Amino acid sequence: MSRVLTLTLNPALDLSIRLAELSPGSVNRSEESSMTAAGKGNNVARVLARHSHQVAVSGFLGRDNQAPFERAFHEWGAEDRFIRVAGETRVNVKLSEADGRVTDINGSGAPVDEAAMTQLLDDIEAGADNLHAVVVSGSLPPGVAPEWLSALIGRLRTQGLPVWLDSSGKALVQGTRARPVLIKPNEHELAECVGRPLPDEAALLSAARELQLGGIENVLLSLGAEGVVWLFEGGTLRARPPRVEVVSTVCAGDTLLAGTLHGVLEGWSREKTLRFATALSADAVRRIGVGRSDVEDFTALCDAVCVEALTI
Ligand SMILES: Nc1ncnc2c1ncn2[C@@H]1O[C@H](COP(=O)(O)OP(=O)(O)OP(=O)(O)O)[C@@H](O)[C@H]1O
Ligand SMILES: O=P(O)(O)OC[C@@]1(O)O[C@H](CO)[C@@H](O)[C@@H]1O
Numbered sequence: 001m002s003r004v005l006t007l008t009l010n011p012a013l014d015l016s017i018r019l020a021e022l023s024p025g026s027v028n029r030s031e032e033s034s035m036t037a038a039g040k041g042n043n044v045a046r047v048l049a050r051h052s053h054q055v056a057v058s059g060f061l062g063r064d065n066q067a068p069f070e071r072a073f074h075e076w077g078a079e080d081r082f083i084r085v086a087g088e089t090r091v092n093v094k095l096s097e098a099d100g101r102v103t104d105i106n107g108s109g110a111p112v113d114e115a116a117m118t119q120l121l122d123d124i125e126a127g128a129d130n131l132h133a134v135v136v137s138g139s140l141p142p143g144v145a146p147e148w149l150s151a152l153i154g155r156l157r158t159q160g161l162p163v164w165l166d167s168s169g170k171a172l173v174q175g176t177r178a179r180p181v182l183i184k185p186n187e188h189e190l191a192e193c194v195g196r197p198l199p200d201e202a203a204l205l206s207a208a209r210e211l212q213l214g215g216i217e218n219v220l221l222s223l224g225a226e227g228v229v230w231l232f233e234g235g236t237l238r239a240r241p242p243r244v245e246v247v248s249t250v251c252a253g254d255t256l257l258a259g260t261l262h263g264v265l266e267g268w269s270r271e272k273t274l275r276f277a278t279a280l281s282a283d284a285v286r287r288i289g290v291g292r293s294d295v296e297d298f299t300a301l302c303d304a305v306c307v308e309a310l311t312i
Pocket of ligand 2: 010012013014038039040043092104106137138139140168250251252253254
């Protein structure tokens with residue numbers, strides 16, 4: 001069992017709605033809806049906790065609607081280290097249609113002030129002992145600058161902690177400057193990160209390699225239904241998932257990251273790790289929420305993942 005801290009600076013309550021087909025501008029009737037304590041880092045925490053890791057969750061949480069988060073952290077067995085801020089944590093709407101199309105409507109988040117940011121830094125510094133990894137995931141709330149994120153990652157690195165980063169836009173650009181040990185961009189995020197369009201797989205791979213040469217040891221490039229490419233020191237692996245029936249792709253990236261971290265923490269080979277993480281994220285798209293490895297066909301799902309070494 002390993003100890004992991006996840007930082008979700010901008011958590012969210014995900015309102016997931018399933019409907020046959022979205023008809024904008026008219027009354028739509030849902031087939032199913034649910035509200036879940038989420039945000040990228042929390043989703044990662046949920047998967048890791050399910051795989052028996054000791055997880056602490058932190059970030060900034062709105063005081064006015066914190067009850068569902070507190071219930072969820074308790075249920076996952078995660079230590080709640082969130083700094084409370086004024087107002088409400090955002091509600092993000094996830095509309096999943098029968099054909100697999102997903103529409104995300106994400107809020108901006110509760111504003112965070114300097115005092116809360118200082119409190120978070122102090123708390124992390126005090127509780128960093130014996131951590132095996134820190135995951136920093138998701139967007140930044142109003143008031144938190146990308147440069148602050150960079151400084152935060154820099155401080156964690158100075159404490160000798162391996163930081164895994166999954167963010168987007170300027171936060172990813174700045175966060176990457178602090179050299180986390182791993183980043184997990186999807187193709188759009190990678191293009192944003194290098195500041196140019198990446199029209200094909202060759203362009204994507206060479207951009208990922210560029211970041212690696214710039215000091216990021218691992219780039220986990222997620223490619224949706226096409227799978228994932230993992231560039232690490234000394235090699236590159238590519239994994240393709242089996243075809244699955246898509247219900248919602250919303251937590252697939254978080255599940256992929258968590259599955260990969262699980263394999264690394266367990267000391268598995270990279271091949272086994274990537275196979276597991278790819279199967280777990282394929283399961284995630286079959287349901288609303290994160291992927292599960294306790295499903296009946298999980299071994300078959302792992303066996304159906306195709307992993308190969310790439311030469312770049
Ligand atoms: N249709 C699919 N079928 C099987 N596996 C999938 C599918 N879509 C995604 N995956 C798996 O999930 C992983 C992550 O997906 P994706 O690249 O869409 O992440 P993302 O853009 O970070 O998603 P999000 O931010 O919504 O969590 C992929 O690398 C792949 O292994
Ligand atoms: O707005 P961000 O922070 O980039 O993403 C937030 C979010 O879309 O990411 C998770 C899925 O990956 C959801 O639980 C959550 O609503």
